[in-house]
Amino acid sequence: MSNVIELQGISKIYKTGYEDIIALKDIDLTIRNGEFVAIMGASGSGKSTLMHILGLLDKPSSGKYILDHKDVSRLSASNQAVIRNQQIGFVFQQFNLLPRTSVLNNVLLPTIYGKTRDNLARATQIIEEVGLSDRIKHKSNQLSGGQIQRVAIARALIMEPAVILADEPTGNLDSKRSQEIMELFRKINKKGKTIILITHEESVAHYADRIIRLRDGEIILPEELSA
Amino acid sequence: MKFLIVFKQSLQAIFANKGRSFLTTLGIIIGIGSVIALISLGAGVKVSISDQISTLGTNNITIMPGAGFNQGASDSDGSMGGHPGGGSGFNQASSTLTVKDLKSLSNKSQYPQIKQVSGQISGSSIFKTPSGDRRYNILGTSESYMHIQNLSLSQGTFYKQTDIDNMARVVVLGSQLASDLYGNKDPLGEPLRIEGTSYRIIGVLTRAEESSFNNPNNQAYVPYSAAAESFKSQNFNSITVQAENEEVVAEVKKEIKKALLANHKISDEKLADFNISSSADLLSAVSSITNMLTSLLAGIAAISLMVGGIGIMNIMLVSVTERTREIGLRKAVGAKTIDILAQFIIEAVMLTMIGGVMGIGLGYLIGKIAEPMIGFTPIVTGNSVALAVGVSSFIGLLFGVYPAAKASRLNPIDALRYE
Numbered sequence: 001m002s003n004v005i006e007l008q009g010i011s012k013i014y015k016t017g018y019e020d021i022i023a024l025k026d027i028d029l030t031i032r033n034g035e036f037v038a039i040m041g042a043s044g045s046g047k048s049t050l051m052h053i054l055g056l057l058d059k060p061s062s063g064k065y066i067l068d069h070k071d072v073s074r075l076s077a078s079n080q081a082v083i084r085n086q087q088i089g090f091v092f093q094q095f096n097l098l099p100r101t102s103v104l105n106n107v108l109l110p111t112i113y114g115k116t117r118d119n120l121a122r123a124t125q126i127i128e129e130v131g132l133s134d135r136i137k138h139k140s141n142q143l144s145g146g147q148i149q150r151v152a153i154a155r156a157l158i159m160e161p162a163v164i165l166a167d168e169p170t171g172n173l174d175s176k177r178s179q180e181i182m183e184l185f186r187k188i189n190k191k192g193k194t195i196i197l198i199t200h201e202e203s204v205a206h207y208a209d210r211i212i213r214l215r216d217g218e219i220i221l222p223e224e225l226s227a
Numbered sequence: 228m229k230f231l232i233v234f235k236q237s238l239q240a241i242f243a244n245k246g247r248s249f250l251t252t253l254g255i256i257i258g259i260g261s262v263i264a265l266i267s268l269g270a271g272v273k274v275s276i277s278d279q280i281s282t283l284g285t286n287n288i289t290i291m292p293g294a295g296f297n298q299g300a301s302d303s304d305g306s307m308g309g310h311p312g313g314g315s316g317f318n319q320a321s322s323t324l325t326v327k328d329l330k331s332l333s334n335k336s337q338y339p340q341i342k343q344v345s346g347q348i349s350g351s352s353i354f355k356t357p358s359g360d361r362r363y364n365i366l367g368t369s370e371s372y373m374h375i376q377n378l379s380l381s382q383g384t385f386y387k388q389t390d391i392d393n394m395a396r397v398v399v400l401g402s403q404l405a406s407d408l409y410g411n412k413d414p415l416g417e418p419l420r421i422e423g424t425s426y427r428i429i430g431v432l433t434r435a436e437e438s439s440f441n442n443p444n445n446q447a448y449v450p451y452s453a454a455a456e457s458f459k460s461q462n463f464n465s466i467t468v469q470a471e472n473e474e475v476v477a478e479v480k481k482e483i484k485k486a487l488l489a490n491h492k493i494s495d496e497k498l499a500d501f502n503i504s505s506s507a508d509l510l511s512a513v514s515s516i517t518n519m520l521t522s523l524l525a526g527i528a529a530i531s532l533m534v535g536g537i538g539i540m541n542i543m544l545v546s547v548t549e550r551t552r553e554i555g556l557r558k559a560v561g562a563k564t565i566d567i568l569a570q571f572i573i574e575a576v577m578l579t580m581i582g583g584v585m586g587i588g589l590g591y592l593i594g595k596i597a598e599p600m601i602g603f604t605p606i607v608t609g610n611s612v613a614l615a616v617g618v619s620s621f622i623g624l625l626f627g628v629y630p631a632a633k634a635s636r637l638n639p640i641d642a643l644r645y646e
Binding site: 052055057058077078081082084085086090092095096097098099100101109110112113114155159 | 232233239243552553555556557558559560561562563564565566639640643
C-alpha cells in the first residue's frame with residue numbers, strides 16, 4: 001500500500017519575545033493509504049500543532065511534508081487552501097457547521113471553493129451514508145450534537161479527499177453518541193478512506209488501527225493495534 | 228468560487244438578521260430617499276417652468292427696447308448724469324422700435340425664415356362700462372399677434388391691415404373681458420368708450436391658457452396705430468417675431484439684429500438700443516438655475532449617504548467579529564483570502580443596494596406626498612434611479628472593503644479557536 005502522508009524531520013518553533021517555544025521536534029511519520037490512525041497526547045504535547053501542520057492550516061518551521069506524493073511543506077496560503085479543499089476533510093470538535101444553514105448546504109460548503117461535478121447527487125448519497133436522509137432540509141441549529149458531527153463527517157467526505165482529519169470529534173458528546181460516531185468513522189475507514197484522529201481519550205483512540213503518542217513535541221511510542 | 232451561491236449566502240446572511248440589517252440600511256434608505264426626492268422635485272420644477280415658458284412659443288423671438296443685460300455695466304459707467312428718458316414712463320419714453328422696423332422684418336422675400344411679425348404697444352386705459360369706469364389692459368397690435376400667440380376668435384373678426392392703416396377705432400376683446408363687460412349679451416357691433424374715444428367691438432377671442440407672463444383673456448386688442456395715438460407714442464413696446472421653426476431661431480436672431488442696427492443707424496452692436504431674446508434663452512437660463520439648485524440640495528442630501536455608509540461599515544465590522552468562527556471554518560474547507568474578501572464585500576454591496584432600492588421607493592413616496600402641497604409633479608428620472616443604485620453600491624464597496632479585508636486576513640487556526 002502506498003503512503004498518503006510522509007513527514008520528514010518536521011519541527012515547529014514559535015518565536016515569542018523571550019524564548020523560542022518548540023512545539024514539535026523533528027517528527028518523522030508515515031501514514032499509509034487506508035489507515036485509521038489516532039494521534040494521542042496530553043494538552044501541550046504538540047498534537048494540535050501536528051494536526052494544524054497535517055491539515056495545512058499551519059506551516060512547519062523545518063522539515064518536509066509529502067501529501068499524496070506531493071511536497072506541500074512550502075506552499076503559499078492560497079495553494080494551501082486549494083489542497084485543504086481537495087485533499088483534506090476536516091471534522092472539528094465544535095463550530096463545525098454554518099449557523100442557520102441547512103444540512104445539505106453545510107455538506108455542500110466545500111464545493112463552493114473547488115471544482116467538482118454532480119455535487120447535489122453526491123451530497124445526497126453521502127448524507128444517506130451518515131444516516132441523515134430524513135434531516136437533509138433541517139437547519140444546523142435544529143440538530144443534536146451527534147447529528148452535527150454526522151453532518152461534519154458528510155462535509156469532510158464531499159470532496160473525496162485523500163485524508164479525513166478529525167480533531168476531538170467526540171469531545172462534546174456523551175459516551176453513547178461518541179460510540180456511534182466512532183462506529184461511523186470505522187465504517188468509512190473500511191471503505192478505504194484514510195482517517196487521522198486527534199484525541200486525548202483512550203477509549204476513542206482504540207477504534208484506530210494504530211496509535212501515535214506525543215509528548216513534549218516528540219513521538220514516544222508507536223504501537224501496532226491491529227484490531 | 229460560484230458567484231450565484233455567494234449571492235445567495237449573502238442574502239441569507241442579510242435576512243438572518245432582518246431587524247439589524249434594516250436598521251443598518253436605514254441610513255442608506257434615508258440618504259438615497261432624500262437624494263431621489265430632491266432630484267425629482269428639481270426635475271418637476273424644471274418641467275413645470277419649461278411648460279410655462281413653452282406657452283410663450285418656442286419659435287418666438289421678442290425684441291425689446293433698451294440695452295441688453297450684458298451692457299448694463301457700461302451703461303452705468305457712462306450715464307452718471309441721470310436717465311435721458313427720465314420721468315414719464317420708461318416704456319413709452321425710451322422705446323426705439325418703430326413701425327419701420329416692423330415693416331422691414333415683415334419683408335418675406337428678404338427674410339424667408341421669418342414666418343410672421345407683430346408689434347405691440349401696451350398700456351392700460353379707462354373703459355366706460357355699465358357698472359362705471361374701469362381700468363383694463365389694452366394692447367395695440369396687428370392680426371399676426373393673434374396667430375403668433377395661438378389665439379383664436381370665438382365671435383366676429385380680427386381687424387386687418389387696412390384698419391391699422393386707417394387708424395380704425397375697432398376693438399377685439401379677450402374672453403374674460405367680454406363676459407365681464409357684457410355678461411351673456413352679444414357684444415358684437417356694440418360701441419365701447421375707451422379713454423373718451425368710441426370704439427366698435429368687432430370680435431371676441433376664445434378662452435386661452437394663462438401663464439405667469441401674461442393673461443390674454445383679460446385685455447382688449449386694438450390696431451396699433453390707434454393705440455399709438457391714444458398712448459401718444461409712435462413706437463412699440465416690443466416686437467414679436469415668429470421664426471419658421473425652432474432650428475432657425477438663432478439665425479433669425481442674427482438677421483433681426485443686423486436689420487435693426489441698420490434701421491437705427493448704429494454701427495457698433497455694443498451700442499444697440501434694443502434687446503433680442505427667445506424663449507429658448509429664457510429656458511436655458513431657468514434650466515441652469517434649477518439644475519444648480521437641484522445639485523446643491525442633492526449634494527447636501529448626499530452627506531447623509533456618507534453617514535449611512537459609515538453605519539454599514541460599523542455593522543460589517545461587528546458581523547465579521549461575530550462570524551470569526553464561520554470564517555475559520557470556510558478557510559479550513561478551502562476558502563481563499565480572496566473568497567472571504569469577495570463574500571463580505573458582496574454582502575456589504577447587497578446591503579447598501581437593498582437600502583438604495585428602498586430609498587428610491589421612499590424618495591418616490593415623498594414626492595407623491597409632496598405633490599398636492601407644491602402644485603407640480605415631481606419626476607423620478609431613470610438617471611436619478613441609476614445614480615442612486617450606483618452611489619449606494621459604491622458606498623457598500625467603499626465601506627465594505629475594510630471589514631472584508633479584516634475578515635479575509637484572519638488566520639484560520641485563530642479564527643476556529645475564537646470564543
